[in-house]
Amino acid sequence: MKRLVLKGATFVLLVAALHVPVELFRGPAPFTPRDRLDAGLGQGADLVYFGDSVLDCVSQADGDPRPLPRMVGDLLPERRLALAQGAAFTPELFEAFVHYLKRQSRRPEVLLIPVNPGALSPYWEPRPMYQFRSEKFRLRYGDLTALLLLRPLNALKAYPLMPIPLQEFHAAPVFRGGKQVGVTRDFLSNVTAPPGMSVIEGKFVLRYMTPVTRDSRGVSALRRIAQLCREFGMTPRFYVTPVDVETGEREAGPELRERLAANVQVVREALAAEHVTLLDLSTTIDAAAFDWPREFGPNEHLKERGRAALAKRLASFVQSGK
Helix, strand or coil, X not given: CXXXXXXXXXXXXXXXXXXXXXXXXXXXXXXXXXXXXXXXXXXXXCEEEEECHHHCCCCCCCCCCCCHHXXXXXXXXXXXXXXXXXXXXXXXXXXXXXXXXXXXXXXXXXXXXXXXXXXXXXXXCCCHHHCCHHHHHHHHHCHHHHHHHHHHHHHCCCCCCCCCCHHHHHCCEEEECCEEEEEHHHHCXXXXXXXXXXXXXXXXXXXXXXXXXXXXXXXXXXXXXXXXXXHHCCEEEEEECCCCHHHHHHHHCCHHHHHHHHHHHHHHHHHHCCXXXXXXXXXXXXXXXXXXXXXXXXXXXXXXXXXXXXXXXXXXXXXXXX
């Protein structure tokens, strides 16, 4: 066993030594979300807003072109807001950003962190291209360490950059009413419907109706974020992203609202164990304020009216925690 470990370590060192000069010459790949966060912190940001594509979505029909973070920031003129945001960002990636923040000489006072129910689903959580392994590594250990070690660690499968094969993602179970109704592959098409459902019904089932547990990857990451914030003197404000429950209920039945509420309760109890509250905004926005109907399937993107209503609630939440 010791001999195998020694051989593995020797291989890592050899691969690293061979590619280090090339990697150092090339330099680190761009990391726009982190660089944007750095710029905000450099300007004295005391509030960092985490998020996915909901934060930069603006409808083509909107008269007000401000994305959600700008609306929130305009309601909090006494604060400086920075972003840690990108399409399909996950709770585990948010956790890596918090590790990055804890190493900064000046940390923000408040972190505003959405809990997107879609991100906890089989549509999102096990998707290979949503794992952000390189980004997580760079945030945790720095660009230089990543330049030296990511390639050899990936080659050895000690830290694979694509840890979930596409076949495994396609085989992830999808549930409805406590029963498995298929696997992810059955629900991904925008043309072919899952067995016994319409296309749009299947999209709502895939995104919101599989049970979330206390041990789910995303829920566990949210708990660790709360622990890190407590340890390093930052205040987390967790809220549930609004969902188009009105349309979802019409397409998939009342059990969608019930399952969404049950999943939110799981997250609420997990965060309560860390002495952190959760603001549930999952059912606060009506169907007409969502922008997803012009896209391929339901998501949490909002039109101007929805963003304005959400921004008002979030600004109050940042200030009072309620």
